[in-house]
Amino acid sequence: MLVNPLLAATASPPIPEAQAWRAAYDGAFGPFVDLSQAVPGRPPHADMLEKLAEAAASAEAARYGAITGDRSLRETYAQHVSGLYGGRVRPEEIAVTAGCNQAFFVAMLALARAGEAVLLPTPWYFNHQMTLAMLGIEARPLPCDPEAGFVPDPETAEALVDERLRAIVLVTPNNPTGAVYPPEVIARFAELCRRRNLWLVIDETYRDFLPPEAGRPHELLAGETWRDNVIQLYSFSKAYGIPGHRLGALVAGAPVIAEITKVLDCLQICAPRTGQAALAWAIPALAAWRAANAEDINRRLAAFRAALAEVPEWGISSIGAYFAYLRHPFPGRRGRDVAERLAAERGVLALPGSYFGETADAHVRVAFANVEAEEIARLPERLAAFRL
Known part of the structure; x- marks a missing residue:
């Protein structure tokens, strides 16, 4: 029997294929260094684990919750996002999802039909392209120039707009390139989308790991007009070290949330409630811990820069988060x-650029955040003598 041909034509998840390559390594250069997957490099805070255990032991967490997320978490997150961006986001403008991948999936289902198109900066996050492929939506590449640090150009994007295009997606800090889009570039994309009647979807899964001097990531949520055409996506997995609890968030105007609620009721009924209860406490309580984690990630970034300076033939085209x-x-x-x-x-396990839609396949992506600085310091020895 045949399955949906759109699903059958969608590429398989690439990371398991790459993980299988490690079986051939004989240990000659020491322990295997896995730079393939963006997993938190630290366990959750001890108090977070206690809160998770406490919630898991409660009868309330075993019951169905609100489709768009528990009120306590949505209120806390609304206050946090409002302070972060200098705007006013209401709890009714938030949907809690089972991870940020699900937030992207429901956003795309809400915005575009099969046969329409969404603009994705390339190199792209492979799950974004896979989602669009299985929905029958064209993933239209927005090529990003390596010489510009893979920051997308609004003028290049506008040249790709036609009557089938429904949305432009931005991912910043970017996966896979690490590029951090300047606020003025994001503002230009917002203006483009308003002028051309397009949705702007901005995925900020890795925003918690920007250095303090980076300042406010953008001004999109600072006014009132964002509700007309902006959707923001976020993951709690990385900042709180809880990817197994599968929790993300989507911010949008209330009319969009109402439509997305229909999708969420069919996909999840409610997001996992144990993690929701713990996060409602953790967002304010663990602010200093999150900041310390961000400092640690930025130390690893600096260590990675220093290590790669010893093997300049491996050029850093972009880096961040x-x-x-x-x-x-x-x-x-x-x-x-x-x-x-x-x-x-x-x-040393890295992922090839072809996994991210790069036709030239001239790059590899490394996720340095989940390895210690000591492991990073040993990379030059392994890379220097490597030949094909």
């Missing part, structure tokens, strides 16, 4: 071949 996007030193060779051999022969 969790990720660095490296141009490998083997022109004409596929990034997939480079990554597979690097895992098997040097015990």
Whole structure:
């Protein structure tokens, strides 16, 4: 029997394939260094674990909750987001989802029909492209220039707008490139979307790891007009170290939330309630802990820069938050071949650019945030003598 051809044509999740490459490594260069997946490098705060255990033991967490999330979490998150962006976000303008991937899925289902199009900056996050493919929505590439640090250009985007385009997606800090989009670039995209009657969807999964001097990420939520065409996505997984609890958030105008509620009722009925209860406490209580984690991630970023300076043939095209996007030193060779051999022969696992829609396949993505600075410091030894 046949399955939905759109689903059958969608690429399989790539990370399991890459993880399998490690089986060929013989340990010659020491412990395997896994730079493939964006997983938190620290466990949750001890008090967070206690709150999770307390909530899990309650009868209330075992019951169904509100479709768009428990009121206590939505109120707390609304206050947090309002303070962060200098605007006013109401609890009714928030939907809690089972992870940020689900937030993206329901947003795309709400905004576009099969046969329409959504603009994705390339290199793109593969789950975004996979979602659009299985929904029959064109994932229209917005090429980002490596010479510009993979920051997308609004003028390039406008040239790709036609009657089928429904939305532009921005991911900042970016996965896979690590690029952090300047507030003025985000503002220009917002103006473009207002002028061309498009939705602007901004995924800020990694915003908690920007350095303090970065300031406010953007001004999108500072006024009132954002409700007409802006949707913001976020993940609680990285900042609180709880990816297994699958919790994300979507901010949008109340009319959009009403439509998204229909989708969420069919997909999840309610988001996992144990984590929701703990997060309602953690957002204000663990602010200092989150800031300390961000400092630690930025120390790892600095350590990674310093390590790669010893092997300049591996050029850093862009870096930020969790990720660095490296141009490998083997022109004409596929990034997939480079990554597979690097895992098997040097015990370092990175992901090839082809996983992220890069046709030239000249880069590999590394997720440095989940490895200690000491492991990062050993990378030059492994990379320096590597040859194809």
